Amino acid sequence: MTQRSTLQTLSGAVEGFRxxxxxxxxxxPTVRKGSMAEEDQALAGNIVIPHAIVSGLVLTVADHVSAWAELAASPEEDVLLLHMQADYTLFRPVLEGLVEVIWILDGTDSPSRVRRALEIARIEHRHGLKLTNALRKARTPDDKTEQGIAALGRFLRTTASNLGSDPEDVLSAPLIDPSSITRKIASRVPGPTLQTFNYWAITSAHAHGQFITTLRHAIETPPSTPQMGGALYEPDEELIADLIEFIGTLLEIAINLLNEQGYELRR
Incomplete structure (x- = not known):
């Protein structure tokens, strides 16, 4: 039976995420005049890096927590619908998005923040090129996506030039390992150094099929009849509540940084 504190955390998350x-x-999302965000945008020479990258990450977080809230909600009082795999899968892009926002905005000055946003944008660009090239080889080209990726490439080159770097060297450099960013923000997040990485791993960092998450974190119950073999696996409600509380911590850090640096929401 779920303890009241756990149920309160999960129920509160449904409403809070909504x-x-x-x-x-x-x-x-807009940039406040005279803010650090406007300074970053001016240095980059475009509205994509870091503004659109940061805004896009925030929207991705909002989209996925909203989806989880609708998935978990139940018309019955004191009942939530938790899932063996889907909850963790939905929270993975939430963690990744928040980690990347915090890492970008935690840069000590405008050049460092723009460079970090450039690193995230390069991931999108590199994977976009692979996708559009594969589609073209399969004789199913996607012209609209190709045009978007080409435009992103132009923004990347402009930003790299404004930072004093060779654009082609920047575009061809190895991509940053997303798991390394979980360590890079450790000084910003209270608790153990590897806490963010641990939660990232729980949310299917290693296998989208959730095999490792199931083995490590599901509640395992032996079958009532030993001859049946196997086991019954159920979601760990307390673990999901812990994960949600940690996401709340990251959200607070990210929102404070966004507000401090001049990212605003135009209503």
Missing amino acids: DFAAAIKSGV
Whole structure:
């Protein structure tokens, strides 16, 4: 039976995530005049890096927490619908998005913040090129996506030039390992150094099929009849509540950084 504190955490998250998503989706993120965010945008020479990258990550977080809230909600009082795999899968992009926002905005000055946003944008660009090239080889080209990826490439080159770097060297450099970013923000997040990485791993960092998450974190119950073999696996409600509380911590850090640096929501 779920303890009341756990149930309160999960129930509160449903309403809290709904409210957060509604606020984010109700307007267009803007940059406040004279702010650090405007300074970063001026250095980059475009509205994509870091502004659109940061805004896109925040919208991704809002989209996925909203989806989880609708998935978990139940018409019955004191009942929530938790899932063996889907909850963790939905929270993975939430963690990744928040980690990347915090890492970008935690840069000590404008050049470092723009460079970090450039690193995240390069991931999108590299994977986009692979996708569009594969589609073209399969004779199913996607012209619209190709045009978007080409435009992103132009923004990347402009930003790299404004930072004093060779654009082609920047675009061809190895991509950053997303798991390493969980360690890079350790000084910003209270608790053990590897806490963020641990939660990231729980949310299917290693296998989208959730095999490792199931083995490590599901509640295992032996069958009532030993001859049956196997086991019954159920979601760990307390673990999901812990994960949600940690996401709340990351959300607070990210929102404070966004506000401090001049990212606003136009209503």
